[in-house]
Amino acid sequence: MSEQFIPLNPGTLLAPVPAVMVSCALPGQKPNIVTIAWAGTVCSDPPMCSISVRKERFSHPIIRESGEFIINLCGEDQLKDMDYCGVKSGRDVDKFAERHLTPVSVPDFAAPAIGECPLYLACKVTSVQELGSHDLFLGRIERVGVKPDLMDEAGRIDYSKAKLIAYNHGNYYALGQALGFFGYSVAAPDVLKRRMEALR
Numbered sequence: 001m002s003e004q005f006i007p008l009n010p011g012t013l014l015a016p017v018p019a020v021m022v023s024c025a026l027p028g029q030k031p032n033i034v035t036i037a038w039a040g041t042v043c044s045d046p047p048m049c050s051i052s053v054r055k056e057r058f059s060h061p062i063i064r065e066s067g068e069f070i071i072n073l074c075g076e077d078q079l080k081d082m083d084y085c086g087v088k089s090g091r092d093v094d095k096f097a098e099r100h101l102t103p104v105s106v107p108d109f110a111a112p113a114i115g116e117c118p119l120y121l122a123c124k125v126t127s128v129q130e131l132g133s134h135d136l137f138l139g140r141i142e143r144v145g146v147k148p149d150l151m152d153e154a155g156r157i158d159y160s161k162a163k164l165i166a167y168n169h170g171n172y173y174a175l176g177q178a179l180g181f182f183g184y185s186v187a188a189p190d191v192l193k194r195r196m197e198a199l200r
């Protein structure tokens with residue numbers, strides 16, 4: 001019988017993942033932006049996120065010392081800015097200025113959110129764990145902001161309007177057609193029909 005899987009060396013092959021712009025700042029200093037793909041939701045209650053950042057990033061000591069970071073979600077309209085913030089360092093350029101991005105102040109945070117992004121999650125660092133190549137910053141989400149044009153009439157976030165992107169091993173992708181919804185495998189036929197029509 002042939003092998004069902006080809007064994008590979010252990011590696012970070014999880015995909016797709018988000019790619020986000022993380023804004024950070026020390027009080028009274030210019031803010032910076034670092035692009036992060038190793039980001040995730042880690043707890044619902046309390047709401048918490050993680051980001052993994054290499055020590056050599058200019059942003060690393062800023063996040064460590066300020067004890068905060070702001071995750072700014074990226075849509076197709078922010079793609080080039082997001083890529084730029086992931087190849088240029090704040091040591092050399094002012095990324096807000098270079099990309100004409102708008103710093104928007106967030107109460108109780110030294111770092112601004114990025115005005116062009118559809119949604120931000122402002123986090124206070126609760127712990128830092130040295131893992132090896134990256135340090136894992138866990139953060140509690142203290143403030144969330146969403147652009148008004150993303151809200152539907154029922155007051156819910158319509159994520160389709162954000163045109164969010166995904167990152168898959170070096171390449172950026174638009175999200176495709178909605179294929180289902182949470183629980184659709186067991187939904188009643190009338191619910192399934194109505195919800196699927198609404199998704200398309």
Ligand SMILES: Cc1cc2nc3c(=O)[nH]c(=O)nc-3n(C[C@H](O)[C@H](O)[C@H](O)COP(=O)(O)O)c2cc1C
Nearest residue numbers: 035036037038053054057058059086087088089090
């Ligand atoms: C799509 C993408 C994803 C990235 N993900 C990470 C990441 O998860 N962690 C990290 O430390 N660097 C990551 N980087 C690299 C940093 O964003 C990059 O080195 C950046 O220039 C650092 O900026 P800074 O020196 O101003 O902090 C990523 C870059 C790109 C383009």
